[in-house]
Amino acid sequence: MAYRESFYRYLMTLRDADSNDEVAQFANNAQNDQTFPKQEQDYDKLSDYLELNAGYLSSMSIFDQAYQMYRDKMMY
Template identity: 80%
Template sequence: MSYRESFYRYLMTQCSADAKDDVAQFANNAQNDQTFPKQEQSYEELSNYLELNAGYLPNMSIFDEAYQMYREKMSY
């Protein structure tokens, strides 16, 4: 069984000090979210968490885009 990094760990690679795109802004905000499920890989679990707790995420399509990027990277 191959190792798969968590979504949070992947998302942190998208952080940017001068975040101009939505995914980078999401990553920067998630970095400051003390209760973000840092070990989670499941789309459903992450989506549920974000819908209930992430006021910093203007819309879920940003998460969908970031999660798709994560899946593509993990499917090597």
Template identity: 75%
Template sequence: MAYRESFYRFLMTQRNPDSHDEIAEFANNAQHDQQFPKQEQDYEKLSDYLELNASYLPSMTIFDKAYELYKDNM
């Protein structure tokens, strides 16, 4: 089975402190979330975590877009 990086590792490649892009802002904020499931790849587990714990994420649609990018890049 091929190695697949975690969603968090992919998300960190989207960081840009000078950008107002919603995915970049999500990545910038997730970087400071000490409890973020950094090894996780599963959509449902990530979604559950974010819905309950990520007050910095204004809309789950942003996560959905980021996860689609993640899948496209894997």
């Protein structure tokens, strides 16, 4: 089975403090979230965490977009 990096690790590659892009802002804020599930890959577990704990995420559609980008990158 091939190694697949965690969603958090992928998300950190999208950080950009100077960007107004919503995914970049999500990444910037997630970096400061001390309880973010950093090893998680599962959509449902990440979604549940964010719905309950991520006041910095204005819309779950931003997570959906970022997760789709993650899935696209992890396909091989």
